[in-house]
Structures are given as C-alpha cells and as structure tokens.
Amino acid sequence: MATQILLKNIDVPGLTDIHVYKGLGGYSALEKALKNFTPDQVTEEVKKSGLRGRGGAGFPTGMKWGFIDKQSEKPRYLVCNYDESEPGTFKDRYIGELNPHQLIEGMIIGSYALGAKSAYIYIRGELFYVIKIIEKAIQEAYKNGLLGNNILGSDYSLDLYCHPGAGAYICGEETALLESLEGKRGNPRIKPPFPAIVGLYDCPTVVNNVETIAALPWIITNGSAAYSAIGIGNSKGTKLISACGHINKPGIYEIELGLPVEEFIYSDEYCGGIINGNKLKAVVAGGSSVPILPAELILKTAAGEPRLMSYESLAEGGFKTGTMMGSGGFIVMDHTTCIVKNLLTFARFYRHESCGQCSPCREGTSWMEKILMRIEGGQGTMKDIDLLVNIAKHVEGNTICPLGDAAAWPVASAILHFREEFEEHVKLQKCPF
Amino acid sequence: MQENNKVPEFNSETLDLIAQLIKRYPEGRQKSALLPVLHIAQAENQGWLSPGMMDYVALLLHIEPIEVYEVASFYSMYNLKPVGNCVIEVCQTGPCWLKGAENIVAHFESRLGIKSGETTADGKFTLKTVECLAACGTAPVIQVGTEYHENLTPEKIDQLLDQWNAENKISHTNPYL
Ligand SMILES: Cc1cc2nc3c(=O)[nH]c(=O)nc-3n(C[C@H](O)[C@H](O)[C@H](O)COP(=O)(O)O)c2cc1C
Ligand code: SF4
Ligand code: FES
Numbered sequence: 001m002a003t004q005i006l007l008k009n010i011d012v013p014g015l016t017d018i019h020v021y022k023g024l025g026g027y028s029a030l031e032k033a034l035k036n037f038t039p040d041q042v043t044e045e046v047k048k049s050g051l052r053g054r055g056g057a058g059f060p061t062g063m064k065w066g067f068i069d070k071q072s073e074k075p076r077y078l079v080c081n082y083d084e085s086e087p088g089t090f091k092d093r094y095i096g097e098l099n100p101h102q103l104i105e106g107m108i109i110g111s112y113a114l115g116a117k118s119a120y121i122y123i124r125g126e127l128f129y130v131i132k133i134i135e136k137a138i139q140e141a142y143k144n145g146l147l148g149n150n151i152l153g154s155d156y157s158l159d160l161y162c163h164p165g166a167g168a169y170i171c172g173e174e175t176a177l178l179e180s181l182e183g184k185r186g187n188p189r190i191k192p193p194f195p196a197i198v199g200l201y202d203c204p205t206v207v208n209n210v211e212t213i214a215a216l217p218w219i220i221t222n223g224s225a226a227y228s229a230i231g232i233g234n235s236k237g238t239k240l241i242s243a244c245g246h247i248n249k250p251g252i253y254e255i256e257l258g259l260p261v262e263e264f265i266y267s268d269e270y271c272g273g274i275i276n277g278n279k280l281k282a283v284v285a286g287g288s289s290v291p292i293l294p295a296e297l298i299l300k301t302a303a304g305e306p307r308l309m310s311y312e313s314l315a316e317g318g319f320k321t322g323t324m325m326g327s328g329g330f331i332v333m334d335h336t337t338c339i340v341k342n343l344l345t346f347a348r349f350y351r352h353e354s355c356g357q358c359s360p361c362r363e364g365t366s367w368m369e370k371i372l373m374r375i376e377g378g379q380g381t382m383k384d385i386d387l388l389v390n391i392a393k394h395v396e397g398n399t400i401c402p403l404g405d406a407a408a409w410p411v412a413s414a415i416l417h418f419r420e421e422f423e424e425h426v427k428l429q430k431c432p433f
Numbered sequence: 434m435q436e437n438n439k440v441p442e443f444n445s446e447t448l449d450l451i452a453q454l455i456k457r458y459p460e461g462r463q464k465s466a467l468l469p470v471l472h473i474a475q476a477e478n479q480g481w482l483s484p485g486m487m488d489y490v491a492l493l494l495h496i497e498p499i500e501v502y503e504v505a506s507f508y509s510m511y512n513l514k515p516v517g518n519c520v521i522e523v524c525q526t527g528p529c530w531l532k533g534a535e536n537i538v539a540h541f542e543s544r545l546g547i548k549s550g551e552t553t554a555d556g557k558f559t560l561k562t563v564e565c566l567a568a569c570g571t572a573p574v575i576q577v578g579t580e581y582h583e584n585l586t587p588e589k590i591d592q593l594l595d596q597w598n599a600e601n602k603i604s605h606t607n608p609y610l
Binding site: 075084085086087088089090092093118124125126127128129131132161163164165166167168169180181182183184185186201242243244245246250251252284288329331333337341342345346348349352353355 | 457459462464465466467468469471472494496500503504507508509510511525526527528530531532563564565566567568569570571572576579580581608609
C-alpha cells in the first residue's frame, strides 16, 4: 500500500470533529511550525520537500511562496483554490468533506510561512454542503485557540474564512478567482503582474490548491526529506487521482508518484480494470484539458517504456505521443466509447465556460462545438476535420489565460490519435456507435 | 413565480447573517460579499434574482445596481428568470455522459413531461442541464439545491420524484441556515 499522506485516517468515523482529529495527532504540525520554525524556515522545508502545486500546473510550491513580496507594507494573503471544476476532477471535494481540519491546519501553516493575517478558502458554490462542514470546523479551530489572536500562545494571529463561488469553471484560474473573491465577474487578469506581487485587493497573494495545502502538515511533521524520498525524478510525494469512466472501481486514490499507469488501471488496489472485461480504448489522464491518449500510448511511451504516473513520464513524447498530469482527473474510456461524442461534451463545456474576454477563445470554442455537433450528427465533411485542427491551432497560445489552450488540446489530440473515427462519422453520415 | 414589485426586505436574522458575511472582508471591500449575498437573496426570492432583488442587494452592499447585474449574469448558479419550486440540475459533461447522463435527462423529461430548460405547468419542477459537478466517480449525478444525488438510475429517479412530489420539495433554501 502506498504511503497515505492526504487520505490517512480518512475512514475514521467523526474525523470532522476537532477532538477526533487532534486525538490522531492533528494540529501537532502547526504547533511544531510555530515553536520550532521561523516563517522562512517553513518555506525552506516546503522548497526542499519538492512539493509541486496539485491544481494542475505542477509549479513548485516553495518557490512560488518565495516570490511573495515581503518588502511591501501591504497585507499578504493566502487563498486556497477549492474551485474544483475541471471535468474528471473530484478529489478536493473529499478532503473538505471528510477531513476539513487537515485543510485548515495546512492553511494556518501556509499563512504563517507567508505572514498572512487573513486567508480565504474559495470553494465552488455547488459544494455548499462542504462549505458548511468546513465552516463548522473553522469555528471549532477558533474555540481551540488555533485561529484568531495569538495562535497556541504564539505571537502569530490569523483569520480564516470560506467564500463560495457561484458556478464558473474559469474562477479556478487563479486571477479570475481573485476577481471573483472581490465580488466581480471571473475575468482572468493579464499577467504579469503575478498575484505574488499584485493579488487580492492589490496585495501580495499566493493561491494554492486544496491538495497542495493538505500536504503541508505531513511535511512539517515528518520533514522534507521524508516527503522527497517518495516519488520519482521531479515528481515527489503522493498525488490524489480521481478515477472515473469505464472502470470497475471509480473513486479517489492516493498514489506514490511513479506508479505504472498499467498497474493503476488494472490492479484491484486501484481502478480494478475495465468494466465488463471490455477493452481499454483511451484515457484522459489529467482532467478534460489534457491531451487524450489511445490505450497503447497511455500504457507505454512511444519508446516502449512503461508509462508512469509522474509529471515527467506522462508528458514524455510531448503533444505528439504524451499528455499531462494536470489535476489528476483520470477519465477512462472503453471500446464502446465514441471519441467524437465525448469530445463534443468537452467542447460544449469550454464554450459554456469561456469568459468571453478574448475573441479567439470566445469565437473558437463556439465554432469548434458547432462543427463537432455537425460531425457527430452526420452532416460533417472531411474539410470540417481539418477546419477543427486549424481553429484549435489558432486558439492555442493566443489568449489571456490558459483556458484557450485547455479547449484546443482535447480537440487537436483527439483528431491526432483518432482521425479515422472522425472520418468514419463523415463517410457514414452518422455516428457509428 | 410572479415578479412582485414591492421592494424586498430581509428579516433581521438574514440581515444579521449578511452583516456577519461582510465582516469577513477588509473595511471598504464589502463588495466581496456579493456572491454569498446573492446566494441568500436568490433563496429568499423563490429561487431567482429579480431586478428588484438585485437592486436591494446593491443597496445593502453600498454598490451600484449595475455591479450586481453584471455579476449575477456571469455565474451559472444565479437564475435571472423565475424557476419552479424544485430545480433539478443534471450533469451532462463527459464523465457523466460516459455513464449514461443522456438517459437520466430523458427519464426526467418523460416523467415530468417537459424538456430540459423548462418548468412544469404546476410550477413544481424545473429541469436544467449543468456542467461537471465534481462528482464524476459517482456518475451520473444531479444536484437539487445543496443536495447531491449520485449513481443515479431510472428507479432511483422515480423514487426521488415520488418523494419530492409528496413533500412539495423546495430546492431554494438559504444555504447558510
Ligand atoms: C481554466 C482554469 C481552471 C483552473 N481550475 C483550477 C481548479 O479548479 N483548482 C485549482 O486548484 N487550480 C485550478 N487552476 C490552476 C490555478 O490557476 C492555479 O495554478 C492553482 O490554483 C495554483 O495552485 P497550486 O500551485 O497549488 O496548484 C485552473 C487554471 C485554469 C487556467
Ligand atoms: S482564454 Fe477564454 S477564458 Fe481565458 S480570458 Fe480569454 S476568453 Fe476568458
Ligand atoms: S462530469 Fe458529471 S460530475 Fe463530473
């Protein structure tokens, strides 16, 4: 069994109660951080651990904290990204629902490192039942002297709040999230300046994913060396993978980075194989935005090496034959799946979620959806397939935020790897499935 | 379901809650409370945001009405038109589609006698499709108010609809209470 850092104790009944959490050693990492480390030493530990952001981009967490403008007189903020809206991703949901104190403890440790006096958890509005669980846990933390003034008798003070979103995938993008937290439409900001310099209310801000934050207590308790001893290459520690689609055991799994993809899909410890003994057709390995790979390329790299669940191995081969770790949303499709129809649902999603600020994204997403509707409906032409490739190329890299790329890659990769299936739709003038 | 023209006014309990929410943000940044306050306002207004209600929210937060309208129209959880007592939102994105979301929509449509996007004549139910609800491992999934219903089957839907019909289900409750 893989080391459990994020899901440890998750099955313990009543874990949302602070006494149960404390009884299992909870909040001792915070105590250690406040007593034994300066804020910069906490940042140093996180740097040495090799922890990378789990929200999708995989940016080294300690390095990001290092960018925060500590010269500025302005207040600093830590904001937790709990927007979790990338299709295929449903990992953060369970952390807040089942172990909210682990997230709160991580938020206090991170805020201490950054010198933040207030911190926010921005959580998608659909998850209001989770907001209630977290808010109750925050109240308990205040009552136990873990939030508010002079935490655990130290001279460090912090206020922590939850803030609900209201249904907008784009608010997962960190600058859109900050706009939304300021009570505005979720339009991404032009970067630079980066949030570490100009973030929430124009103040230095770090935005981190739930899973990133939830790993902090373990790193402080066990040390950066113990964390970086897990994993492979530049992929240290453990990662939550939310697995769904045509597998026997959908759910969330905490894996040590470096696990072979084949073992993840077929072993009973994880996905338990494909439903009904069907054949694996394709996998979208890191949430809807990452390139789709056919069975042979997700199990083995183009060079014939076993593909591993790590940032480097999943990306091996670049766009041509590789994909990305992304958010860890692992969507599995068996041989009965129509790739065009699945892609159409993604295209509809991106058209719906585009904030509309840049014309390549606004026009491109709606155009791609229309063409895919045509092909799936049996009215497509061979030219439409090339047109899709062309539009995707023009959207990619030409927009303010990465949603444009996120909309383009699924289209470009599906046609790259499954072109015959698009052509078959055109030839038959209907969906063959 | 009709828009009432009288100026809305929250009771003191709701106003207290809103005052508490505003305190979560720095002085002068009360606009930050707009999203949470709109959730409450929608619940207090039969599940939708009328122009009158939005103006009232602007007043409470000391911001211009236009600032409220542009936000309300951006986020998909806010309804700018009247809805039924019980709004059923069916996820239709890839992972749910792989697990039969289209059959779920079809089953609701045939049981309720309406198309997705419509409200039943008796005003009891509105059917909507939505995008990924972060519950793809338990697909297919629907959301009703703050409740999730997962691993849905036609039988489960029948059960839920019978229950909601009997109890006159209302999905727009104040999410903070
Ligand atoms: C369109 C879009 C949606 C995103 N959605 C999320 C999300 O739901 N959760 C998240 O943590 N990061 C999301 N991100 C990434 C964030 O912008 C940001 O990189 C991340 O929150 C940083 O935290 P981390 O370094 O801990 O990963 C999204 C990015 C884009 C472009
Ligand atoms: S790429 Fe799309 S979502 Fe991002 S800012 Fe431009 S229009 Fe908005
Ligand atoms: S696709 Fe339906 S919950 Fe994610």
